[in-house]
Amino acid sequence: xxxxxxxxxSALLIGRAAGATTRRLGRGxxxxxxxxxxxxxxxxxxxxxxxxxxxxxxTVTGTNGKTTTSHLLTAIARADGRExxxxxxxxxxxxxxxSTFVEADRRAGxxxxxxxxxxxxxxxxxxxxxxxxxxxxxxxxxxxxxRYGEVDSVAEGWAAMLAAQHxxxxxxxxxxxxxxxxxxQLGAYARGRVITFGIDDPTVALPxxxxxxxxxxxxxxxxxxxxxxxxxxxxxxxxxGCGRARVAPDVSARGVxxxxxxxxxxxxxxxxxxxxxxxxxGLYSVYNALAAAAATHALGIASDVIATALARAAPAFGRQExxxxxxxxxxxxxxxxxxGLNEVLRALxxxxxxxxxxxxxxxxxxxxxxxxxxxDADVERIAPLAPTVICSGDRADDLALRVALSGIEPAxxxxxxxxxxxxxxxxxPAGGRLEIVPTYTAMLRVRELLARRAGVPSYWVGEHA
Amino acid sequence: MSADHPPLRxxxxxxxxxxxxADRGNTIxxxxxxxxxxxxxHATAASLGDPLPSxxxxxxxxxxxxxxxxxxxDELAGHGDQLRAWADxxxxxxxxxxxxxxxxxxxxxxAGAELPGAGVFDVTTVAxxxxxPRCIGDVIAHSAVDAVGELVGxxxxxxxxxxxxxxxxxxxxxxxxGNNGEDGTEGAIRDRAIGTYLHGSLLPKNPALLDYLLxxxxxxxxxxxxxxxxxxxxxxxxxHAAAAAVARSRAPRFERPTRPAV
Ligand SMILES: [Zn+2]
Numbered sequence: 001x002x003x004x005x006x007x008x009x010s011a012l013l014i015g016r017a018a019g020a021t022t023r024r025l026g027r028g029x030x031x032x033x034x035x036x037x038x039x040x041x042x043x044x045x046x047x048x049x050x051x052x053x054x055x056x057x058x059t060v061t062g063t064n065g066k067t068t069t070s071h072l073l074t075a076i077a078r079a080d081g082r083e084x085x086x087x088x089x090x091x092x093x094x095x096x097x098x099s100t101f102v103e104a105d106r107r108a109g110x111x112x113x114x115x116x117x118x119x120x121x122x123x124x125x126x127x128x129x130x131x132x133x134x135x136x137x138x139x140x141x142x143x144x145x146x147r148y149g150e151v152d153s154v155a156e157g158w159a160a161m162l163a164a165q166h167x168x169x170x171x172x173x174x175x176x177x178x179x180x181x182x183x184x185q186l187g188a189y190a191r192g193r194v195i196t197f198g199i200d201d202p203t204v205a206l207p208x209x210x211x212x213x214x215x216x217x218x219x220x221x222x223x224x225x226x227x228x229x230x231x232x233x234x235x236x237x238x239x240x241g242c243g244r245a246r247v248a249p250d251v252s253a254r255g256v257x258x259x260x261x262x263x264x265x266x267x268x269x270x271x272x273x274x275x276x277x278x279x280x281x282g283l284y285s286v287y288n289a290l291a292a293a294a295a296t297h298a299l300g301i302a303s304d305v306i307a308t309a310l311a312r313a314a315p316a317f318g319r320q321e322x323x324x325x326x327x328x329x330x331x332x333x334x335x336x337x338x339x340g341l342n343e344v345l346r347a348l349x350x351x352x353x354x355x356x357x358x359x360x361x362x363x364x365x366x367x368x369x370x371x372x373x374x375x376d377a378d379v380e381r382i383a384p385l386a387p388t389v390i391c392s393g394d395r396a397d398d399l400a401l402r403v404a405l406s407g408i409e410p411a412x413x414x415x416x417x418x419x420x421x422x423x424x425x426x427x428x429p430a431g432g433r434l435e436i437v438p439t440y441t442a443m444l445r446v447r448e449l450l451a452r453r454a455g456v457p458s459y460w461v462g463e464h465a
Numbered sequence: 466m467s468a469d470h471p472p473l474r475x476x477x478x479x480x481x482x483x484x485x486x487a488d489r490g491n492t493i494x495x496x497x498x499x500x501x502x503x504x505x506x507h508a509t510a511a512s513l514g515d516p517l518p519s520x521x522x523x524x525x526x527x528x529x530x531x532x533x534x535x536x537x538x539d540e541l542a543g544h545g546d547q548l549r550a551w552a553d554x555x556x557x558x559x560x561x562x563x564x565x566x567x568x569x570x571x572x573x574x575x576a577g578a579e580l581p582g583a584g585v586f587d588v589t590t591v592a593x594x595x596x597x598p599r600c601i602g603d604v605i606a607h608s609a610v611d612a613v614g615e616l617v618g619x620x621x622x623x624x625x626x627x628x629x630x631x632x633x634x635x636x637x638x639x640x641x642x643g644n645n646g647e648d649g650t651e652g653a654i655r656d657r658a659i660g661t662y663l664h665g666s667l668l669p670k671n672p673a674l675l676d677y678l679l680x681x682x683x684x685x686x687x688x689x690x691x692x693x694x695x696x697x698x699x700x701x702x703x704x705h706a707a708a709a710a711v712a713r714s715r716a717p718r719f720e721r722p723t724r725p726a727v
Binding site: 142145150151152209211213216217221223363369370371372373374375376394395396397398400401402404405413 | 481482484485486487488489490493494497513530531532533536601602603619621664665666669670700701703704706707708711715
């Protein structure tokens with residue numbers, strides 16, 4: 001194993017010191033700065049670091065579920081006794097990955113596994129340097145089109161990345177969502193093993209396709225047909241033109257019972273069945289758990305270890321995190337694109353009335369400057385519950401218009417998150433639930449407010465830190 | 466105006482294919498505003514393989530990616546005669562982004578391949594290919610139609626659209642890039658048919674444009690020039706103002722914007 005050079009080690013130390021200083025100054029978790037500094041000082045650091053991980057690197061990418069899947073994957077690997085280096089802050093561009101390495105404690109002689117969530121457009125750039133042993137592809141939805149341009153260009157980037165020769169016989173295992181045709185078709189580029197995951201349960205199918213369906217056409221040009229739609233364009237698909245179709249997955253979920261705060265599921269790993277209650281709500285959480293199970297199964301971890309760890313998992317940062325404030329239960333549901341928001345709304349419908357929602361729409365670079373995506377989500381879905389909806393964030397007025405057009409008169413429109421939170425708590429019945437649905441930067445802000453009031457750390461403290 | 470006339474015939478074209486930039490918001494806004502005005506709507510969706518209905522008062526089409534444009538271009542071009550005839554008889558239309566490009570004469574994609582258009586507007590579009598940035602960002606534009614006034618929206622397109630001798634711009638950009646980033650024009654207008662790059666979503670946040678299209682549709686339906694009574698649009702106006710403030714704070718200002726002659 002190659003060790004970092006002197007130059008690289010100095011870059012590391014400087015970067016690490018910068019991260020500590022940022023946190024001391026109270027400027028959040030300092031997740032990107034150490035990496036930014038280290039990368040300037042030593043450009044090959046990413047590859048060097050990846051090589052120091054004796055157990056190899058696992059990448060997790062896709063539009064939705066990267067953070068939760070990485071979090072679950074890490075929990076399973078640790079339950080199996082492995083030491084994990086993970087970017088659990090969700091900082092998933094190159095400098096965030098570097099920061100993770102910079103910040104990680106480097107003890108010699110320990111077999112360590114890197115679990116890295118990587119931005120879907122960034123993956124092709126870092127792939128040859130990370131040389132992952134295993135790549136998890138979750139899904140591909142429309143998201144931040146002002147940044148990515150078109151959905152198709154992301155899929156083309158993945159295919160080109162896998163098809164390119166990288167100089168030797170290195171052949172990563174691909175972990176693919178069998179139910180997402182854009183992801184499943186990557187199997188054609190695999191040079192190593194392919195492990196697939198998917199849901200086999202007719203009871204979770206939607207009555208029809210959602211508006212925000214993205215992969216409508218096969219690469220052959222014909223339209224996909226579905227015998228079951230689970231969300232967006234994800235489900236049991238086949239192409240009438242060329243016969244490409246979903247294959248029976250290696251790791252699957254059956255008997256799914258969606259509850260208000262958890263999901264009962266029968267997990268089938270290569271024929272072995274475990275029944276467990278996943279402490280996360282929503283069908284999308286089942287996909288995240290399946291992806292983590294498939295990846296750890298591919299790493300050789302036993303099914304019972306996987307099932308037990310999943311049943312004990314805690315939510316990831318801002319993803320169904322729960323706080324108790326003024327005797328009210330407050331849950332944070334990050335939602336940053338139409339399919340993600342649809343799934344959150346579906347989980348809120350499953351939780352039932354009375355429903356009080358504080359929704360926050362920001363339009364920063366990380367949220368997407370184009371806020372029109374809210375029209376692709378089915379906000380109408382919660383209207384029958386007669387919810388109390390408070391609209392906040394930099395684009396509170398855009399959000400209020402969307403909510404009003406869905407037939408729900410907003411209870412309050414308050415751009416300032418702190419005042420909106422106060423209003424929302426006041427509108428939540430004592431002993432009741434407040435559901436907070438923010439975009440990314442709004443989540444960071446609202447989580448900081450909640451953490452301060454609930455007396456927990458306001459930035460994410462990874463277990464390796 | 467009340468519901469003492471037959472419902473407006475709304476036609477959405479390829480809305481299960483061309484809907485990538487939230488163009489559904491336009492359809493949602495049409496339904497909501499018509500309801501608020503007591504106007505009935507009879508909605509028809511025509512997609513791949515479907516014939517066009519015999520008549521329409523309002524036609525909507527949204528944007529798509531290259532792959533989706535390829536799928537519909539030939540069929541849409543085949544509807545060209547009907548769509549042009551409708552435009553001539555004053556049917557209200559809104560074609561956004563990729564839909565606007567294919568409502569032009571032709572679209573040449575980044576690989577140099579040419580897609581036929583429906584020819585409603587005398588415009589042509591060229592995707593300049595690698596090295597040219599997409600036009601992405603907030604837009605403020607000023608419509609050639611007095612009653613429509615200031616428009617706010619968001620643009621996201623690779624193609625550059627140029628107006629032919631027979632085309633008039635729908636608006637001129639103050640912030641943003643517009644049709645091609647060069648001449649300051651935004652979209653095209655032919656009678657009551659409008660093509661534009663603005664999504665964002667356009668009709669929810671621009672109630673004056675929404676009313677203009679509804680008045681056009683109603684005029685076509687009743688074969689008489691209809692003026693709509695003023696009707697408050699509080700949420701829409703506040704969202705419009707908020708989007709305009711954001712555009713002024715972060716979008717590039719277009720050089721020497723001028724208002725087109727009507
Ligand atoms: Zn096919």
